[in-house]
Amino acid sequence: MQYMLMRTQDADTSVSLEACEFWLSLAEHQICKEVLMPHIGHLIPVLIGGMKYSEIDIILLKVIAVIGAFITWQMLNMIVTGIVADRLCSHHGKNFCLLCIEQLA
Numbered sequence: 001m002q003y004m005l006m007r008t009q010d011a012d013t014s015v016s017l018e019a020c021e022f023w024l025s026l027a028e029h030q031i032c033k034e035v036l037m038p039h040i041g042h043l044i045p046v047l048i049g050g051m052k053y054s055e056i057d058i059i060l061l062k063v064i065a066v067i068g069a070f071i072t073w074q075m076l077n078m079i080v081t082g083i084v085a086d087r088l089c090s091h092h093g094k095n096f097c098l099l100c101i102e103q104l105a
Helices: 002-008 013-027 032-049 055-081 098-104
Strands: none
Touching: 002 013, 002 032, 013 032
């Protein structure tokens, strides 16, 4: 296990990619949980630390974050300004129903 953790952090990209393939392969087997649980505290930081994103991945993640923040802001704004405060959801009888937000807005 320690050897594969070290290889996952190898400076040689081909070696680290092969080590990542090992973890992926192990994850597909039933024995994965019992084998990895004693090492999970070391494995997770190594895997997260080795994550690489392409330029397009980074752009998409930023767009998703901005959209999520905008939607959250809009929902909070609706609550604070009372746009939906005086309306009841016809399906669920709630003032602010996340399931039917498009009907209340």
